[in-house]
């Protein structure tokens with residue numbers, strides 16, 4: 001018996017897979033730690049432990065889940081629920097009843113609380129009368145954190161400080177969600193891969209299933225979709241993350257596009273169309289255009305971010321910073337960091353210097369430090385293109401491809417002419433086998449470079465990309481990608 005017996009067992013029960021190198025390494029480390037803690041000497045002994053002792057199995061799962069989340073992640077979908085779906089559901093409800101929403105794979109609660117905040121902003125206290133939000137997750141430890149509702153700065157990287165002040169109270173270096181919002185959300189431990197016994201959950205109107213399916217293979221996604229279908233009312237709706245639409249179009253639900261957003265509906269398209277003429281069902285042969293549109297969906301400037309932007313003025317680039325930039329390009333990292341520290345001592349909010357520091361740290365592979373510097377910049381200026389590109393590169397280095405994809409998309413969202421972001425995005429799509437999107441991104445990169453290769457759209461940092469080589473690579477890839485059909489749909 002090897003560790004793969006444990007890996008298969010977890011996969012079968014919870015869907016989590018450890019097929020890639022990083023996953024395998026994580027599983028090995030966690031299992032080794034648990035074996036040491038529980039006094040099991042061999043893999044077969046520990047395997048017996050997890051199949052006979054539910055508590056140990058849960059403990060192992062809690063250590064293996066990936067709980068990455070933050071407030072108002074993919075906000076356009078949350079606003080769509082609050083501003084479009086919920087009013088429709090209420091208008092179609094004859095008797096007074098609850099709109100029930102489930103955040104499936106809610107992690108530490110940022111997603112269901114964000115939805116509660118979006119609904120509160122629109123409907124105020126009245127929403128208590130007709131709305132119930134439940135967050136479920138397989139990870140019991142993370143659910144305890146969700147129930148406490150205490151968060152550190154990292155969770156607020158997607159929102160401006162005004163929103164934080166409106167709904168949170170500071171306690172030391174943490175922030176406590178206020179009771180109005182906290183009391184709107186219940187939490188429950190649940191494995192979405194539940195077997196024959198469906199969980200005790202009242203029929204639902206909306207399920208948010210975002211950034212969870214990326215960790216599952218297709219058979220698992222299919223089974224989970226079937227499970228979620230049983231939990232939804234007949235006119236219920238399933239919403240997956242913006243980049244996950246096609247991977248979840250498995251024939252269990254009907255894919256619908258409305259107001260530029262995609263979601264899945266349980267009922268047949270005829271029924272939906274007769275109720276809501278604005279709905280459009282996507283036929284299976286339109287998948288390529290969905291691919292293109294789901295890209296546009298995220299990259300086109302959408303008027304959905306209702307938050308006031310935290311408009312901190314950029315510090316004008318000083319001569320000193322220009323000199324430092326040159327040193328970064330020449331990779332003189334040893335001398336540059338002390339100079340940056342000195343500059344930041346006098347002007348701790350200097351965004352240009354912070355971004356430069358993050359770039360140096362990233363180049364030195366100090367990813368955690370680098371990311372925390374970028375996050376501090378994004379807290380002051382949510383849509384800082386340089387910061388988003390750096391986050392994309394850090395995620396790429398760490399093999400977090402979906403994260404990287406999202407960051408480059410966000411960078412393009414706030415600066416469509418940023419050709420390095422298009423170029424990196426193209427590479428990620430190519431690796432994903434999303435050939436249509438990859439080819440499209442290479443073409444956009446070429447177009448932008450030909451109008452002005454010097455202007456990268458970046459404001460504070462220079463990536464020093466070799467222009468002639470990039471142009472050549474784009475042309476080469478476009479030819480290679482021609483005629484290839486998308487594998488990842």
Ligand SMILES: C[S@@+](CC[C@H](N)C(=O)[O-])C[C@H]1O[C@@H](n2cnc3c(N)ncnc32)[C@H](O)[C@@H]1O
Pocket residue numbers: 014015016065066067068069070073104105106107108111136137138139142190191192193209210211212
């Ligand atoms: C990356 S987080 C996504 C959080 C949030 N939905 C978001 O979009 O920010 C994924 C969550 O899914 C949970 N999860 C993984 N497998 C699950 C399963 N079989 N049943 C329920 N939750 C699961 C993990 O514990 C983790 O907290």
